[in-house]
Amino acid sequence: MKIGVFICHCGENIGRTVDCPRVSKAAEWFPGVVHSVDYKYMCSDPGQNMIKDAIREKGLDAIVVGSCSPHMHEKTFRKAALDAGINPFLCEMANLREHVSWVHDDIEEATQKAIDLTRMAVEKVKRNQPLATIKVPVTKRTLVIGGGIAGIQAALDVANAGYEVVLVEKEPSIGGHMSQLSETFPTLDCSQCILTPRMVEVYQHPKIKLMTYSEVEKVEGFIGNFHVTIRQKARHIDASKCTGCGLCITKCPIRKKAFNSFEEGMAYRPAVYVPFPQAVPNIPVIDETVCTYYKNGKCGVCVKVCGREAIMFDQQDKLVTEEIGAIIMATGYKLYDISKKPDDSFIKGYGEYGYGKYKDVIDGLQFERIASASGPTSGEFKRPSDGKEPKKVVFIQCVGSRDDSKGFSYCSKICCMYTAKHAMLYKHKVHDGEAYVFYMDIRSGGKMYEEFVRRAIEEDGVKYVRGRVSKVYEQNGKYIVKGEDTIAGMPVEIEADMVVLATAMIAQENASTLAQTVGIPYDKYGFFNEAHPKLRPIESTTGGIFLAGACQSPKDIPESVAMASAAAAKTMVLFGSDMLEREPVVARVNELLCGGCFYCRKVCPYSAIEVREIKDRNGVVIKEVAYVNDGLCQGCGTCTATCPSKSVELMGFTNEQIFAQIAAL
Amino acid sequence: MENNLKAGYFPGCSQTGTAREYDLSLRSVAEKLGTELTDVDDWNCCGATSAHVTNHTLANALAMRNIVQAEKQGLTEMVAPCAACYNRLIVSQHETQIHPELKKEIEAILDSKIENPVQVMNIVELFTKIGADKVKQAVVKDLKELNAACYYGCLLLRPSDITHFDDAEQPTSMEELIKLTGAKPVEWNFKVECCGAAHSIARKDIVVDLSKKILDDAVAHGANVMVVACPMCHTNLDMRQKAIKKEYPEHKEIPVLYLTELIGLALGMDEKELGINLHTVKFELKKETA
Amino acid sequence: MTTHTSTHASTIADEIAEKTFQDVSLCYQCGKCSAGCPVRYYMDVAPNKIVRFIQLGFYEEALKSSTPWLCAGCQTCSTRCPQEFDLAKFMDAVRELALEKGVKVKEQDILKFHKAFLHQIENFGRAYEVGLVAEYKLKTMHLFDDVDSAPGMIMKGKLKLLPHVIKGRKAVKDIFIKTAEKKQTKK
Structure with missing residues (x-):
């Protein structure tokens, strides 16, 4: 067997700590190695050509590349x-970057x-078998x-590309947070x-099956072949009969x-309601927790007024299963809630801002609703406590974000922009009003974003004060905001x-x-979590599951x-072919040796x-x-470790290969 | 009375002088509630502000000598009714627990091992330990005429990750306690604002301003009495009202009681017994006609 | 102004880190400490700026400021700091360093008070208030401040005319001597 060894410097990533030419020289002496070289960037085009040329010219049977993690370039x-x-399965990698240069x-x-790692890889590759990729339908x-x-x-x-979509939403209507917004930055068009x-x-849309008031309960299977169980919560309304006339709601x-x-x-809502007038679908939901019927079996006004007999008090949750090839996670976000948290909570509320006890100390989404037509x-700008028009409004940024003590370390990214918008909207309607923004840094990267913030300051006269607010308290119907202008180096107190x-x-x-249910990692x-922060930001690390938006x-x-x-687009890439290719790293049973104890079956996490x-x-x-079952097997190797008769082997990682590696140390 | 509490007592310097009534009222109330207080043997000053602002080793050593004294006495719990002493003791204890090199240094200075088995309690925690039921049962006088602004000041609660006592910004434990006496706590803004503390003598001007702001807010929110748990707060809020009055003739005076005094009143003791007559701003309960 | 490039300069930030077990780079200058500081109005420099001075190596500016001396140690800043930086503890260290480096302290009265206070403890083991006030008044020459309240306090038994001396007086004195020695050897 003729083996070639290729040692990569990875620019300076490996070369700085590992003497690559020496590694390559040492490899020349490994039994079976007939060719060994090192190069600055083995993954580059000239690097790959070096490998190809060597295979052809020297008649290599197998190769070992000493470079980065296989996660990065095994495919290459x-x-x-x-x-x-x-x-391709006669190519092995020795990880000289993550396992060596970056940690020593x-x-x-x-x-x-x-x-040593290179020698181990050489010993392994000698025992590699040619494998063929596995094909599964999509x-x-x-x-x-x-x-x-x-x-x-x-x-x-996805639907416009001609593929069927199942859209699951846990609320009674689609629309999400965007439907709550007033106007949107930086163009101020109505949300x-x-x-x-x-x-x-x-x-x-004929290709979209919409399931609102529903939640995903179970996801089984794998890329191209998921079986998904969805719970359709009982609306207590027969959706097929309801015309959305709204009589039940008004009565x-x-x-x-x-x-x-x-x-x-x-605001309040009745026991039977749609979240908002433009809800889709325009079919109400009965809230069992407040409806009188569920308390004492009385009332039933909605039943009397509904001309379509659509009220179904005894409707139950329904489980629906769907066959799915790709999943897009678009579950969005929630807003940091400033109320007092339990003592054991990781995040704490803002006691110095009153833990939400002041009616006119509101959060961003509440402001959106006040500003929304x-x-x-x-x-109209009316404050919640007494309905009066506020003449002085203070905006405090970074509440719950960039705060290790009470919230999260990360920057919430959108708040600088939404605050500038809030202050602007307020000034547009209350001309004699004053708007102050307490900020730490203005982060307005984005097309027309910085210009938008400048407009708020220059044209609308919003006053920006650089500093975090220490305390807000109520005094005679005013809210005293205690801050410091860190630029002027002066304390600032505003009666808002x-x-x-x-x-x-x-x-x-x-x-x-939900991440655990679906089987994707989270931070x-x-x-x-995305699969790669730069090059694979849309994919999760689980095949066939993609990420979109604030989730x-x-x-x-x-x-x-x-x-x-x-x-x-990623799902369409997946749907571009009828069969999916999968790595042949799956378990294989030697039927002659297998005693049929099925311990493997008990331990297999994928029911494969x-x-x-x-x-x-x-x-x-x-x-x-x-x-x-090749389709289900993920190659984790649990079965091979469990089998008492050693009759299950993992392709590409057989016991022989692993032991040879260890013996080479 | 069964299951009576026994606890160590670290009076602190003020209790032997300017805050004599705090000591007096605590001892009387404790006795009435069947709590046995054992003074820490030959305790010394915790070092107060002056030590930790000028020399942190000295501050820790002074505080830890008391902990070691209590340790040698076999005390496992100890109340430090002065919030400032409480703070110094519990912080030094914490620091020596988490920084082994500091612990070694202090042990060398004190020429004694530090085991740290003593749990330092503040005055509110003492009453929690005694038990709300027990306090409630002992109440003989309904203090419903009192609208009390509970003032925690700074050092009772902070640093919150060391004291683990109540909410750092919106505390309620003193309110819960005084409710047992029938007194009505008022909601107000400056429960945890600083009164100027140790600047009482050197920068009276600051203390006058800060205390005035605190007292005014309490009055504005309907309080007819303030309740405190710290001799420094008491000095600044009670004694300094004279100076406040001088500076601001329109100042509306409000009496300031120690928490122990208020509870003492509810347990049937009179003003004199509790040392309330020693205050600058006079306070007396309405005389009952019945 | 000095800059952070000098090697001598870097030691003060290090000494603070050593005394407080925290690094000044934690502070991101939001100013929440200054915003909530009860004595902010009396200070010559905002508390956050003292941290800034230390971060940039402007040590002289930090050490000579009145701010650390006016800090009442109430820990409002430390409690609310989003970066969990204990500014109160930091101020302790700045004061201590100002004394160690012999910087002229702006707030002489406050320093004299602290010295008088510690002197009482050193001598008696506890704070003896009459002695404290007397010593402080002599040091500051503010002889007639509070003269109106003192007689009343003595009548009330609040100010004792003789100090209480603890048995462990020597032990306490030892603490003072040993901590002072430690500072000497460090220099």
């Missing part, structure tokens, strides 16, 4: 091997370790989880006006028991009529639970929409082990053996 080098005519300082020791249907602007955009893009047509388009006698969450608690004040806290975007409620804040990190509307369209009957010539079952 296998492809090069294939191009030069050898089986001493050149001598690092070089020795690099030589279900060309997409599940979009979350019906905010990101989910809507993703669903429309509802640009969003509602899209919502209707989703509803009417419901429960008027002041439940806060309207769409209005951010600044469809909001509780019909877009209303205070708006630019609360941070944080991970959606139960985001981590310490609960945001979903990945704080994002504004343009970014969420861009990401949604990108995720849609099946029972296979071995029959004699007469069709009589002689024994049962384990059988691996």
